[in-house]
Amino acid sequence: MKEIVIDPITRLEGHGNVSIFLNDKGEVENAYLKIPELRGFEKFCIGRKAELMPQLTSRICGVCPVAHHFAATKALDAAFNVEPPSAAKKLRELMYSAYYIYDHTLHFY
């Protein structure tokens, strides 16, 4: 069966490639997306200091670090069993809104 390989897929954040298999008639029989990338954050974050998580997990993706930073921050709120004060919530929202604009601008250009 004829195989068309697109390696790598480009213009996005991350690693991937695609294999498309064609049958005798030249029609697509099946296609596979392959992800050749794993770093293992799920494992190496275990045993690190809790307060390091926003910094560590923001390295999951340097294009959307703010989302990972806040996910970890919210996890810490839960772990420490605290309710952030109103000012902190507003600061987080401001940061996220600014990031929203930044990220859309980035993708636009």
Place this chain on the structure above:
Amino acid sequence: MSEKLKIAFYWAASCGGCEIAVLDLNEKILDVVALADIVFWPVAIDIKYKDVEAMPEKSIDITFFNGSIRNSEQEHMAKVLREKSKTLVAFGSCAHQGSVPGLANLNDKKEIFDQVYMKDLSNVNPKSTTPQTQTKVKEGTLNIPEFYDTVKTLAQTVDVDYYLPGCPPPVKLIAAAIEAIKSNKLPPKGSVLAPLKAVCDECPRKRENKKIGKIYRVYDKTPEPEKCLLEQGILCLGLATRSGCGAQCLNVDMPCTGCGGPAPNVPDQGAAMMSALASILGYDGEPGKTKYTEKEIEELLSQVKDPVGTFFMYSLPASILKRKVIKK
């Protein structure tokens, strides 16, 4: 310059933040485009691996390579780009020192696969499937790269000409490197393209050379704004870390975690920091005390939680430790 330079960017085990750092050059990116043709950059332009593999040897003037070497595809691309490039720059902390993905050297492949594909609560994996380099499907065979036990730096994989430190490299260091390339003023091969200073040299906080008796976590207290964080008992890697960042974390009351890699003439960042800490850790109420019992030393040192993650957060693969021993 009669002919434009040919520049390539590549990412191995990375997060994409180094790519963003290049884009954060903002209008200076126009200098890069005026100076050079970008011949390969997966995040931004559509060129395939086979096109790069078909390029003549040394046909790329400069490759900026970010990410550490985690699997066989990344190792292959490091070798290909070394062969195709006159100058290879390890760009960012991952390529330079192994960085955050390098913390995976505290585990081996099996332990990582077990966690990621079996133990993680979000998994439904009744057949305990893990990635295989070859998978037979009815249409043929699918290949993915081999995941290695050990994360390596770029220089542990191929010969490297320059290093741009930082996670990600500060924009002004990237701009300075571009300027040096433009004016043909690159320093000797093997240089780290950053100021010959430690983060402490750029930090505005005051040091009093005092002992610290108690180590605080960042959430334990609000630091005094003008005093050295380390001397306030907050672990800060500024002493052992290369500058170029303008001590920006310190300017917002956060300690340096060491992304710039080792300070000039420091062979091992984590070891240097532990050594510095050992010399100032002591009973702050007893400045004359020089002799400590084993128990007292143990008590002082036990305050340091997760020493590997603290002192080697960005440098484990490049350090003398390299990785945790794999028990066979």
